[in-house]
Amino acid sequence: PVTVGVLALQGAFIEHVKLLKTAAEQEGFTDWDFIEVRTPQELEKCDGLVLPGGESTTMSLVAARSNLLEPLREFVKVHRKPTWGTCAGLILLAESANKTKKGGQELIGGLDVRVNRNHFGRQTESFQGPLELPFLGEGAAPFPAVFIRAPIVECILPPQSGIQEEEAQREDTITAPSRPARNSVAESANKDVEVMATLTGSAARHATQGRDVSPDQELGDVVAVRQGNVFGTSFHPELTGDSRIHAWWLHQVQDAVKRRQKRSS
Numbered sequence: 678p679v680t681v682g683v684l685a686l687q688g689a690f691i692e693h694v695k696l697l698k699t700a701a702e703q704e705g706f707t708d709w710d711f712i713e714v715r716t717p718q719e720l721e722k723c724d725g726l727v728l729p730g731g732e733s734t735t736m737s738l739v740a741a742r743s744n745l746l747e748p749l750r751e752f753v754k755v756h757r758k759p760t761w762g763t764c765a766g767l768i769l770l771a772e773s774a775n776k777t778k779k780g781g782q783e784l785i786g787g788l789d790v791r792v793n794r795n796h797f798g799r800q801t802e803s804f805q806g807p808l809e810l811p812f813l814g815e816g817a818a819p820f821p822a823v824f825i826r827a828p829i830v831e832c833i834l835p836p837q838s839g840i841q842e843e844e845a846q847r848e849d850t851i852t853a854p855s856r857p858a859r860n861s862v863a864e865s866a867n868k869d870v871e872v873m874a875t876l877t878g879s880a881a882r883h884a885t886q887g888r889d890v891s892p893d894q895e896l897g898d899v900v901a902v903r904q905g906n907v908f909g910t911s912f913h914p915e916l917t918g919d920s921r922i923h924a925w926w927l928h929q930v931q932d933a934v935k936r937r938q939k940r941s942s
């Protein structure tokens with residue numbers, strides 16, 4: 678059986694567990710276990726992990742106090758098991774985040790990106806909008822993306838996390854939007870970071886309502902990225918009842934488990 682954990686220190690973890698179970702049922706993944714993770718022992722059982730939304734500073738402080746920070750880093754960077762962070766979870770998976778108090782926030786890392794926390798500011802702290810997600814397949818209906826004091830990926834960094842694109846993923850690599858993440862250092866940016874979704878269309882219009890933004894900004898906020906087995910979304914699919922991303926990610930976990938079995942046999 679495959680075990681998938683949801684970090685349950687703070688935030689919207691119950692919702693993730695529920696939607697993961699729904700998705701597993703829909704996909705016919707019958708012998709999968711879904712567990713809440715609060716200790717290094719529980720983490721050790723996992724083949725994949727979700728870091729939920731919530732408050733990233735609190736989450737990393739509690740993780741440090743629970744002696745989970747180093748095990749989490751190992752999980753992502755040494756064992757390279759599939760890990761998906763939503764919102765605050767994405768912040769923790771970034772190699773760099775701004776608006777963090779000095780010494781106040783420890784990140785796990787794994788994604789060679791810099792995130793901008795609370796990107797949409799106070800005025801539009803929360804909004805929902807239909808988001809095109811090419812990785813859900815051609816012609817897939819837009820995803821009802823919920824943004825709550827959400828971060829965005831503002832820049833792809835030079836390689837530093839040590840995470841590479843998985844060999845097997847190359848074939849199914851989605852076509853990244855033609856423009857790079859805003860401010861990204863085109864030359865040195867890690868090519869293994871895939872932009873999976875940008876905020877466009879009515880979701881972007883909603884997000885930028887009443888704000889003084891340049892048209893360039895309106896087009897290109899990066900809200901989903903992948904690097905090897907590490908995946909991050911700015912928004913909260915667990916709050917929607919739409920299980921498509923959860924189902925997609927479970928297949929990523931299954932593929933990674935198969936790759937690992939092949940390597941060790």
Ligand code: GLN
Binds near residue numbers: 731
């Ligand atoms: N603004 C939060 C943070 O910086 C993230 C919000 C969320 O996860 N919904 O951690």
